[in-house]
Amino acid sequence: MGSTSKKTFLPLDPVSFTDKLPDSTPYCPEPLEDILKDVNDCIIPGLTHWQSPNFFAYFQANASTAGFLGEMLCSGFNVVGFNWISSPAATELESLVLDWVGKLLKLPSSFLFSGTGGGVSHGSTCEAVVCVLAAARDKALERLGGWEHMTKLVVYASDQTHFTFQKAAKLVGIPPSNFRLIETSFSTGFSMSPEMTRLTIEDDVKSGLVPLFLCATIGTTPTGAVDPIVELGKVAMEFKLWLHIDAAYAGSACICAELRHYLDGVELANSISMNPHKWFLTNMDCCCLWIKEPNLLTDSLSSDPEYLRNKASKSKEVVDYKDWQIALSRRFRALKLWIVIRRHGLANLMYHIRSDIAMAKRFEAFVRKDERFEMVVPRKFALVCFRLKPKAEEEDEGRELNRKLVEAINSSGRAFMSHAVAGGIYVIRCAIGTTLTQQHHVDALWKLILTRFGRKALALRKRCGTEFVGDEDEILDDFIAAAEM
Amino acid sequence: MGSTSKKTFLPLDPVSFTDKLPDSTPYCPEPLEDILKDVNDCIIPGLTHWQSPNFFAYFQANASTAGFLGEMLCSGFNVVGFNWISSPAATELESLVLDWVGKLLKLPSSFLFSGTGGGVSHGSTCEAVVCVLAAARDKALERLGGWEHMTKLVVYASDQTHFTFQKAAKLVGIPPSNFRLIETSFSTGFSMSPEMTRLTIEDDVKSGLVPLFLCATIGTTPTGAVDPIVELGKVAMEFKLWLHIDAAYAGSACICAELRHYLDGVELANSISMNPHKWFLTNMDCCCLWIKEPNLLTDSLSSDPEYLRNKASKSKEVVDYKDWQIALSRRFRALKLWIVIRRHGLANLMYHIRSDIAMAKRFEAFVRKDERFEMVVPRKFALVCFRLKPKAEEEDEGRELNRKLVEAINSSGRAFMSHAVAGGIYVIRCAIGTTLTQQHHVDALWKLILTRFGRKALALRKRCGTEFVGDEDEILDDFIAAAEM
Known part of the structure; x- marks a missing residue:
């Protein structure tokens, strides 16, 4: 993957890199050589080289030979493991590897299949958060007695929380006026204040609103800040909020004993996610989500159309991952994560x-x-x-x-x-x-x-x-x- | 990719295929040979072989050498093109190839970048539908004057429409009591009746509800039925509903002149999606979504956090695909679709x-x-x-x-x-x-x-x-x- 340009990254002028490419679909098949020549001449120079060792922007997107091999096998098998029977080994391996990573992070067994919870791979944090938000929402609406209470539900995060949290909350129908972004400051290293969170929640309760969901972050995008999980967890428990921990970036680091303390208090959370595609040598895309009560997720997301009914699903002894995510179809992502862990x-x-x-x-x-x-x-x-x-x-x-x-x-x-x-x-x-x-x-x-x-x-x-x-x-x-x- | 089992498909008993695999993460790196042996001995026999020529279930998931090459390049480059500058060529090529496919389907220019619309690749139909539903919802709520009107919004489909439509509608906060599934029958080949749709809409209007969204299908999952787009489009226009066409399966077929008539009336729709990962030789995952008013999509999904601000985005002359989808991160899917089209x-x-x-x-x-x-x-x-x-x-x-x-x-x-x-x-x-x-x-x-x-x-x-x-x-x-x- 060399670049024909001397430069690793592009100038920022929005010129079109595809001007030199054919502008309409060919009627006849083209030789592979011509296509690869265009990839080399027109596309590679127009990429931002995320795999360059001189890439220091955003958060990195790790790739590795093992991850690449996993993607090749995934693409070669090209199975669609939406439910158990549509590829049993894909589901079983995903459950296994989610437990593996959960154990590396020393998550309590309440998040693992070997305990009372379970995990699933998503494409991105936003998708994972949409799903847990929907689960929390639907549980709350059931308790409140109906969908007309939607506009009462309030979600909490800090002003440093990744914007995809607000996007996810809006997607599931939480009115933007019900987003509370707790202000952070230089003096506390931009971490979320439990006291301010509590006060904000109390205000909302007084106003007749229903606090629903709190998103804490381990390693925020702007500055790598860590929210205090133990204290926020206590607030969440007191007010019966769903606590989600977004450890997209820094979660990977918590496999090291000297860094694991950042996850202290995780036992107070309802769900936690981290992205092996960032800092865990796993090629795009892979976000791990663990949840304590998978039944809340599946209550919200499951469906049972006749054309997917089968004995295994009916037995309730298997996991049907379609009910743990937004989409029906899904790639066999677990394979690359499993190979990455074994190979390294x-x-x-x-x-x-x-x-x-x-x-x-x-x-x-x-x-x-x-x-x-x-x-x-x-x-x-x-x-x-x-x-x-x-x-x-x-x-x-x-x-x-x-x-x-x-x-x-x-x-x-x-x-x-x-x-x-x-x-x-x-x-x-x-x-x-x-x-x-x-x-x-x-x-x-x-x-x-x-x-x-x-x-x-x-x-x-x-x-x-x-x-x-x-x-x-x-x-x-x-x-x-x-x-x- | 042979199977060690003589059989192409599995017996249905939910036994665990991973019992023979190591049950904990290795501390030391393992040889590639050991890992591949386990893939061969334990995983392949537990897959449902979607690429087998004897697979006739669900809808097929096409793979091809060209699609595989595209996935290899995508995984090797491992770029994350969430906005234009994060990989300009990834965005440009996606816009180009979406126009290509749109032209193959003879979509009106109102759906193409070369006209007044535009397209994007998603991972699945459900994700695409979540996004257009959110766009329709937010436009309606703005017109109605606020989020408290959420419970008035009603969506329409047939009892043959893929269940992911209901899942998507629930995800974006439409109360399930506001889903109307128009009954179909044997006599009309299980296609959605425009007359019944109109009557149902009229009833809802009379009840003070707000008809929002109509999903029509070209090639339903149960029986491959086709909903009458022209007639449904007229109903949608009359009552100002957002009309989405789900051509996930049969859309690909409409590149053939003798089958294009199934898309007649597409000019009346607001958006249309089809899945090249089904019947268009493109390895998982790839769903194309075209939309007439991309600004409605980006109004609903866009965000402008400081840490992603850049000159190109500010110029408004480029496409930032993060604002056309749920997630921030995204794979360079367009590459495989482009290679598939050129190679074939x-x-x-x-x-x-x-x-x-x-x-x-x-x-x-x-x-x-x-x-x-x-x-x-x-x-x-x-x-x-x-x-x-x-x-x-x-x-x-x-x-x-x-x-x-x-x-x-x-x-x-x-x-x-x-x-x-x-x-x-x-x-x-x-x-x-x-x-x-x-x-x-x-x-x-x-x-x-x-x-x-x-x-x-x-x-x-x-x-x-x-x-x-x-x-x-x-x-x-x-x-x-x-x-x-």
Whole structure:
């Protein structure tokens, strides 16, 4: 998978990469060589190279040879395991591997098939959250006595919770006016305050509303913050809310003993999800969802059309995964996760996590040693949130300065980073964790920041004081020109 | 991908196929050979072989070398094209190929990017329908003035519409009491009656309810019925309902000129979906959704969190597919669909459809020639719905007789079929269309039905009159024994 372009990442101009491709469907079959030539010439240069070791944006999407093999087998078998009989081994293996991963995370047996719960693989966190929200909603509506109570249901998260939670809540019909996003702050590392959550819930109860669902996060997207599960769990239990833990990113890290404490309190949750397709060497797509009361999920999502009826389902002794997810059809995703775990072993999976964290510590040290930069929030996993210090307490200047730094790095095509805003502060996110990233890539990133754009930006800041002078695009051009020298 | 078992399909007893597998995660990496041995010994024998040419159940899940190549590239690149900049070529190619397929189906330009609409690939019909239902819901709620009107919204389909429509409607918060399933009948080939639909809508309007959404199907799952799009479209327009066409199965067939007429009236719809992963040689998963007003979809599903903001999105000149679907993350599915179309060409894609239909006609002729059997509904595509004629007008006897026939065929492990019930009639479904099915497989299936189980069943019927005597399981054992002789 080489690129014909020298650059790893693309300039941002929205030009069409498909202009050179045939614009209509061929009547006759085309030779494979022609198709692959177009893939190489037109498509690869237009991809953002998520598998590049210089990809530090968003959260990484891990791939591995084992994961690739799993996907090949999945695509080759091409079975559709919507219910047990439609591919028994696909269902059985999924149940097995979900228990495996649950045990690696030391989830209580109440989340495992070997205990009283169970797990399922989804394509994404949002799909998983839609399903548990629907389960919680339907249970509440039954208790309240009907669908006319929909507009009373309230959901809680923090202002750092991934936006897909709000999307999921809106999808299942919770009115957006009933979303409570508890404000976080710099002083608490952007974690969700149990006290503020409790007060907000009490207010809603007083107003005659019905608190339904609380989403806590282990490793938020903007800054990698961790919500306090034990305390939030107690609040959730007191008010009978469904507590979901979104550990999409940092869940994988909790297989390491020294990081497992972030999941303390998980026994208070009703459901938890994590994405092996992020940091667990498992190619897209794979999100694991565990739930304590699978019957609540299936009560909400199950269906029994005549054309799918069969002896095994009727026996109630088997799992029909169609009733654990949105869609009917489903790919045999469990296979790749199972192969990834066996091929790497727990030892190498932990090594993968730990070496990424070690590299993040190294990058953090670079930031801390250079007084022109600062860490914005304490690093917990392998996401480093930093910025160029603004000269004065001028947050706007800090925002522009850092925005331009990210833009210049990305425009160089040599690395790709992303940003966030937390507590009004513009944060540069350095997410370390692609499968191929090694120490020298991290060192090169720091050098790129420092010796080219950093120096230029700092020079500009000195020249301009707290404000830029001249046309912003001109300044950006300068940045890019400096990068291309 | 051979099977170590002689049989293509499994006996139905819910035994665990994973008993022989390691029951906990290994600490050390395991050799690939050990893993593949387990795949071969424990997993493959426990799969239901959807790619077997003797698979005639549900609707087929097509695979092809081109589709497999596309999946390999997708898994190798492992890009996550949630917005344009996160992989421009992935978005551009998806828009291109959705227009390609739309043009093959002769969709009006109002559904295409080259016109005023646009398309997106989803994993399944249910996900696509959830999204368009949410778009319709949110538009209606805005018009009505708020979320408290949710319980007034009513959705319409037929009693033959795939159950995922009801699941999707419930997911987006439409109360199940507001689902109207228009009754179909044998006399109209189980298609949805525009007159009954209109009367039902009028009743709802009179009751102060708000008709929202009508789902029509081209090729229903139970019997392959086609709903009358032109007439239903007129009703939908008159009452301002969102009309969605679910062409999951039979949409692919409409690339053939002689079958395109089933889509007549599509210009009256708001959205239409079809699944290339069924009958279009595209490995799982791939569902195409086209929509006339993409802004309604993105109004409902879009989000603009700071950490995903970028110049390209801000320009509004690019497509951010995260706002066209449930999840944030997404696989580069378009690649395989594009490769499938180029590698086969329209000519071979049409040949694939037509040869399946020719085989279905052949099977239909077998049924029609044998007076002990009957076609239950006219065949339109490559799904043959037939049954052993019950001796008298005893539908119960017909149900039991045919149920046991299906069970006996499936228990033989030599072919796999499924059933449906339409208008109270138990129907055996012979869905012809796996990539590898050839005429001799269809002939063998008929022979299997006729010479082994058919003869036995007929003999039993003669012996028992209209009722079975003795223990049902015993009779089934006889069937199976006969099969294994």
